Amino acid sequence: MFKEMHDLFQWAWLIPALPFLSFLLIAFVTKRSKGLSSTVSILAILTSLGIAIAIAYSIIQAGAKIVEHPAIVNVNWLNILGLKIDFGTIIDPLSAMMLFVVTLVASMVQIYSLGYMHGDKGWSRYYAYQSLFASSMLGMVLATNLLQLFIFWELVGLCSYLLIGFWYFKVSAREAAKKAFMTTRVGDFGLLLGMLFLYSKFGTLDFVALSAALSTNFQNIAVVGTVGYVTVMAFLVFMGPLGKSGQFPLHVWLPDAMEGPTPVSALIHAATMVVAGVYLVARMYFLFHASPAALEFIGGLGAFTAIFAASIAIAQNDIKRILAYSTLSQLGYMMFALGVGSFTGSMFHLMTHAFFKALLFLGAGSVIHAMHEKQNIWDMGGLWKKMPITGWTFFIGVLAISGIPPFAGFWSKDELLANALQNGHPIIYAVGLFTAFLTAFYMSRLFFVAFMGPEKPENHPHESPWSMTIPLIILAFFSTVGGFVALPDHNFAFFIHYGEFEREAMNWGLAGISVIAGLAGIGLAYAIYIKQSIAAESIVARFPGVYKVLRNKYYVDELYLWIIHNVMDGLGKVLYWFDIYIVDGIINGIALITRGSAKTLRRTSTGQVQTYAMVFFFAIVVIFMVFALGEGQLTALNPLATLGGVK
Amino acid sequence: MNLSNLSNLSVGLSTYLLVGAMLFCLGLYGVFAKKNMIAILMSIELMLNAVNINFVAFNRFIWDQKVDVHYVLTGHVAALFVIIVAASEVAVGLALVIAVYRNRQSTNVDELNWLKW
Numbered sequence: 001m002f003k004e005m006h007d008l009f010q011w012a013w014l015i016p017a018l019p020f021l022s023f024l025l026i027a028f029v030t031k032r033s034k035g036l037s038s039t040v041s042i043l044a045i046l047t048s049l050g051i052a053i054a055i056a057y058s059i060i061q062a063g064a065k066i067v068e069h070p071a072i073v074n075v076n077w078l079n080i081l082g083l084k085i086d087f088g089t090i091i092d093p094l095s096a097m098m099l100f101v102v103t104l105v106a107s108m109v110q111i112y113s114l115g116y117m118h119g120d121k122g123w124s125r126y127y128a129y130q131s132l133f134a135s136s137m138l139g140m141v142l143a144t145n146l147l148q149l150f151i152f153w154e155l156v157g158l159c160s161y162l163l164i165g166f167w168y169f170k171v172s173a174r175e176a177a178k179k180a181f182m183t184t185r186v187g188d189f190g191l192l193l194g195m196l197f198l199y200s201k202f203g204t205l206d207f208v209a210l211s212a213a214l215s216t217n218f219q220n221i222a223v224v225g226t227v228g229y230v231t232v233m234a235f236l237v238f239m240g241p242l243g244k245s246g247q248f249p250l251h252v253w254l255p256d257a258m259e260g261p262t263p264v265s266a267l268i269h270a271a272t273m274v275v276a277g278v279y280l281v282a283r284m285y286f287l288f289h290a291s292p293a294a295l296e297f298i299g300g301l302g303a304f305t306a307i308f309a310a311s312i313a314i315a316q317n318d319i320k321r322i323l324a325y326s327t328l329s330q331l332g333y334m335m336f337a338l339g340v341g342s343f344t345g346s347m348f349h350l351m352t353h354a355f356f357k358a359l360l361f362l363g364a365g366s367v368i369h370a371m372h373e374k375q376n377i378w379d380m381g382g383l384w385k386k387m388p389i390t391g392w393t394f395f396i397g398v399l400a401i402s403g404i405p406p407f408a409g410f411w412s413k414d415e416l417l418a419n420a421l422q423n424g425h426p427i428i429y430a431v432g433l434f435t436a437f438l439t440a441f442y443m444s445r446l447f448f449v450a451f452m453g454p455e456k457p458e459n460h461p462h463e464s465p466w467s468m469t470i471p472l473i474i475l476a477f478f479s480t481v482g483g484f485v486a487l488p489d490h491n492f493a494f495f496i497h498y499g500e501f502e503r504e505a506m507n508w509g510l511a512g513i514s515v516i517a518g519l520a521g522i523g524l525a526y527a528i529y530i531k532q533s534i535a536a537e538s539i540v541a542r543f544p545g546v547y548k549v550l551r552n553k554y555y556v557d558e559l560y561l562w563i564i565h566n567v568m569d570g571l572g573k574v575l576y577w578f579d580i581y582i583v584d585g586i587i588n589g590i591a592l593i594t595r596g597s598a599k600t601l602r603r604t605s606t607g608q609v610q611t612y613a614m615v616f617f618f619a620i621v622v623i624f625m626v627f628a629l630g631e632g633q634l635t636a637l638n639p640l641a642t643l644g645g646v647k
Numbered sequence: 648m649n650l651s652n653l654s655n656l657s658v659g660l661s662t663y664l665l666v667g668a669m670l671f672c673l674g675l676y677g678v679f680a681k682k683n684m685i686a687i688l689m690s691i692e693l694m695l696n697a698v699n700i701n702f703v704a705f706n707r708f709i710w711d712q713k714v715d716v717h718y719v720l721t722g723h724v725a726a727l728f729v730i731i732v733a734a735s736e737v738a739v740g741l742a743l744v745i746a747v748y749r750n751r752q753s754t755n756v757d758e759l760n761w762l763k764w
Contacts, residue, residue: 608680608762609756618673 008058009071012089012142015051015099018044019106020135035252037124041131042110048138049103053092056096059495067495069092071207072144073606083199086206088144093495094347098141098279101354102272104478106134109267110472112362115467116263116369122166126261129166133159141279146195146205149280153191153240156273157184163268164260176259183253194236197289200230211286228523234287234294241277245331245438246304254328258320262365265320270327270361271354278334280349281591285343285498303431306332308554310438314445315550318375319364322446326401327357329435336417336432340425343498345416352408352482356400359475360443363394364470367450370461377446382455386462389469391451393476401478402440402518405511410518411483414511416495421510434516440521448529448569670697684747684754688740696734699726703750 013100022044030036060067077087092371102477111131117126136155147615158181167179199205214230239245246254257269268274281288288294316322337346368375382390400407403414403445413436421429460616463469485492485537486506494501528534541548549555659688670693677690748754 605763607760609759614679 008054009089010022010073011051012055012073012091012099015048015103015278016135016138016142018048018135019131019138023128023131023135026124026131030126031124034123037127038110038351040226041127042107042114044108044131045103045107045134048576049100049107051606052096052099052103055091056100059091059093059096064494066091067501070095070208072489074144074206077148077383081485082203083145084204086145087148089142090144090207094279094282096499097351097496099138100446101351102134102137102597105267105271105354105358106130107328107473108358108475109362110264112468112471113261113263115465116365117261118465126163126166129159129162130267133163133268137276140276140538142284145207146198146210149189149283150188150195153276153280154188154270155246156276157181157188157244160257160268160273163264166260166264170259173259174594176253176256180253180257181398184243184248184603187239187241187250189528190239190242192317193264194233195240197233197236199231200323201233207283210514212287214290228291228293230287231291231293234291235297236285237287237316238281238294238298239379241281241335242301243277244280245274245277245335246305246328247332247335248300248308249556251305251309251328252560255321255324255553258318258324259613262320262361262368265324266358266365269324271358274327274331274412275334275350275354278331278338278346278623281335281338282343282347285338288338289498295339295341297339299336299425299428300516301334302335302337302339303428303435304332305329306336306435307431307438308332310435310442312550312553314438315547319367319380319446319450320361320379321376321378322442323357323360323364326360326439326443329439330401333416333432333435336428337419337606340416340420340428341423341498342400342416342419344493345412345419347496348486349409349412349494352479354414355475355478355482356397356409357409359393359472359479360397360401362468362475363390363397366464367394367461369464369468371459374459377450378449379456379461381453382451383461384451385455387464389463389472392470393469394447394451394507396476396479399442402522403514404440404522405515406480406483408479410481410515411486414506414514415486417514418507418510422507433514436514437517437521440518441525442521444522444525448525452479452530454583474476660704660708663700663708664727667697667700667704670694670700682739682757684744684756685741687756688744690739691740692737695729699729702726702729 019041022040023041023305026037030040070090072088072090074086074088076084088436102253110127113126113130117123120126133156136159140149140152140156143152161181162179164180165173166237167173168177195205198210202210204210204213243250254269254274258265258267277330288298296322306329309325309332313322313329315323330349334346334349334353337343337349366387367380367383367390370383370390371380374380386397396407400409403410405411415430417429417436420432524534528536673695674690674695674697677693678687681687681690702722702725704722706719710719732733744754747759
């Protein structure tokens with residue numbers, strides 16, 4: 001049994017390879033034929049999905065064996081003096097889960113795009129980018145060492161840049177693409193430093209080897225310096241996830257990334273790429289686990305990001321921006337779950353979030369499609385009746401994200417909130433609970449206003465084509481049943497956990513509190529936006545300052561602009577001065593001296609042959625006199641002495 | 648190199664070297680002071696011949712019969728070489744002079760100062 005399984009796992013490299021092949025095919029062969037390009041891309045990703053399902057199935061069959069011994073295939077890629085880098089695939093429950101989620105969402109999004117991108121001029125380019133993205137993301141998931149992961153990590157960043165700026169003729173899209181690329185680069189710099197540090201200390205970047213080195217060398221490394229190397233490494237490595245997963249203060253790029261096509265937002269900026277940071281922290285959990293300070297920091301920052309983004313989402317009116325801030329908030333959840341030691345909860349939430357957030361984004365895309373590119377929720381209304389499938393699936397998504405049982409979000413959110421409390425982090429638990437309330441509130445606000453509000457006569461929405469509704473239905477199915485993996489004996493936690501596995505009973509009391517928070521949020525939104533027993537305007541009027549701050553996203557973008565305008569430009573001016581007057585001064589000075597001396601010295605070139613001859617002759621006389629006088633000390637240089645000499 | 652040789656008016660190495668040096672200085676003066684290119688060429692010939700005298704004189708007086716039984720001709724050969732080189736040099740030099748003259752209707756070296764700043 002185990003033997004056959006390994007045969008299957010050896011072919012795991014096909015999962016990223018197939019989409020990459022499709023990328024090459026589209027880019028070089030089928031570029032001109034729209035139908036072929038999308039067919040190639042979708043076939044490739046569906047095959048990958050098939051392999052991913054087969055792998056997930058055999059992992060469930062294998063049970064505990066694979067949990068303890070992940071299947072690793074390594075191929076030596078690069079071997080320079082003292083630097084050995086492998087390329088390989090790692091198959092353990094964690095990567096299998098990610099493979100399944102990524103291939104599923106990616107194939108849903110690609111099918112959905114058949115309808116959404118219909119008639120777009122960049123059709124083939126779109127599918128080429130989609131394939132490249134799928135390939136890099138899957139390669140990242142399978143990475144066996146930090147450098148391989150980093151390469152694919154940058155590749156998904158590139159794809160994100162290309163797809164945000166897909167409609168490059170729009171200035172805002174170009175700007176957003178650049179912003180996303182540069183902001184995440186700030187974090188990636190830290191990650192690179194962390195990698196170098198790890199390499200210099202342990203001499204390897206392989207996850208398994210690093211994990212072993214850290215557990216044996218942990219004691220003598222921890223005592224070096226006052227802070228401890230491990231903590232420094234952990235913080236440096238965490239900078240990567242900080243940028244990629246949009247944690248405060250590097251979250252600014254994600255809302256702007258909504259300039260890309262909506263399916264792209266669903267795939268890259270909600271379900272897969274942004275969770276790469278969470279995945280990296282999970283992969284490197286042995287490092288973070290060794291540094292309590294880093295874990296505390298991750299927990300605090302994640303909780304802060306969760307509530308920070310959720311509060312912004314309340315005051316937004318653009319349907320995609322609400323979802324973007326919601327994504328940030330949910331990423332905060334996953335981060336603080338890792339911080340409080342709820343490895344399982346974080347990964348569980350990662351999975352369910354991928355399902356329901358992809359569903360919500362695709363639903364939003366369907367709405368935007370029907371509304372002819374209008375994105376303000378106040379321009380919509382009464383969409384449920386006009387678009388029943390979109391309406392129902394979106395409703396399921398809202399319930400799932402609000403943590404209402406039995407939908408997927410309930411199980412994962414409950415798991416990580418319960419863990420936060422049990423592991424002794426009551427403040428983070430309280431923040432998480434309040435964020436759950438906010439989440440339920442803004443999501444129901446969005447739903448009530450856009451789908452149940454009064455119909456607008458100027459709109460003529462219609463249900464989207466089957467290519468868009470079928471992915472919605474499939475994702476709605478997973479958003480509904482996705483949480484049940486927590487129930488059986490060999491449940492999610494059995495496969496994906498850190499350290500010793502303990503079967504934990506469901507804490508129904510805590511779960512009840514979460515549900516009440518979610519229902520309270522929905523109820524409040526219902527009272528304000530459906531019954532209108534509480535006027536939204538009066539709340540805004542009572543706290544004008546708060547509303548303004550939330551509406552303007554805490555002025556973080558403005559703060560960054562101010563910093564760039566004042567600090568960076570000021571520094572730039574100083575450096576400019578230095579360049580002009582000091583650097584250029586030295587260069588120009590050398591040139592001036594050369595020219596001046598040349599002007600004087602060229603007078604010696606008189607053009608008179610006889611003058612030259614005289615100088616020549618007397619110079620030789622002088623040289624001979626020098627040698628003659630210096631005879632004794634300079635025998636070796638004396639030409640007469642060398643010749644044998646005249647006595 | 649015995650000074651008593653000179654006082655006895657016997658012809659020794661020093662006499663030859665003195666003649667050579669005088670000839671050389673004459674040639675040098677010509678090279679420095681003459682304005683006509685042909686005159687300069689002739690002065691160079693003088694200097695070369697001064698060297699030739701030195702070669703032959705050294706060959707004759709440094710030869711030690713007790714060491715080398717047969718007479719040694721090294722200096723003479725060198726002098727012959729110099730004569731050959733001098734002949735070629737004059738050929739090239741005169742050709743140059745003619746070329747310059749055709750161009751400038753003059754053989755005055757003071758006027759050949761185009762290669763200055």
